[in-house]
Amino acid sequence: MAAKQLSQGLVHIYTGDGKGKTTAALGQALRTVGCGYRVFMVQFLKGGDSGELHSAEKLKPDFQIFRFDTAKKFFWTLNDEEKKEVKRNIDKAFAFVEEVIQKESCDLLILDEIMGVLSNKLLTVQQVCNLIEGKPKHMELILTGRNVPQEIVELADYVSEMKMIKHPFQKGIGAREGIEH
Template sequence: MNSHWGKIQVYTGYGKGKTTAALGLVIRALGRGKKAAIVYFDKGGNHYGEREILDQLAGDNFQYFVTGAERFDPESKTFRFGVEERDKQEAEQGLKIVEDLFKKASLDLLVLDEINSTISLGMLKLEDVLDLLNKKPPGLELVLTGRDAHPRILEKADLVTEMKMVKHYFYQGTEAREGIEY
């Protein structure tokens, strides 16, 4: 592993593109022969378009894990807001997967998609996530995405990018579109 690897990156904010930016890093890392993984927190279900490609990429150098109860209805194109007990259980399962990856996998890059949101929505305890960050293997580049990143997470990060929404077509009546939003 390159000695410059091992940073913590955070992509947060109310603008679009946090997961997309993290996926770009995964593609770049894989293109350079690195090993990468994604743990999806709070994005259950099979309707996310990127997973079609991720299934094709899965192998020795890449794997992904889906946790989170289904919150999006592709038929009505609506999200279920509010947290239920099953959401908390799924998020906690995601933490266990990450701990296992820390111990067993020799990864270069690991994305924890929507983990910031799971903290802010009360699905995970901040202290549990901070404890997890303290267990991160030294050479592992770790990327945390999701809105409302906690200030203590931001303090631990080496890079923080805040996606700012300036204008969004949702507010003009455009529904979530297959291939763009999911």
């Protein structure tokens, strides 16, 4: 853990159908690391290469990204066996998150795409609520993803919604290296 602690840790949610949820979390991570604090990001339902992985490597040990998933497809496109494997990986990731909280291993903990985990019923809303309620008072927590349950909204201090007004995907432009991944 960093030599200093945040005086008060709050809970952020970045949600909505627009681009920028993970990007906003990464921006906060950069600010936090820049002020001398340690940041852990656990990415759920993400298995492909992405620019933030390479950036985080340059900021170790102050900023680390952890992934437990290897799937490179959307959850709804997986077969039953692949879904079972994702579930096993989600359980490992969640156990890791619980350990990070218990050991107070970082100052800012980001649970990237945790709402997708809930939407796909890979964890329960109650499990995530318990995690939020049990975090140390000086640990900041960010949760990202679409369709945030109301129970989680009620526990948050910040809730920011990214609203899609226009997106290149609507014109058939796919994810681009360095921008969307």
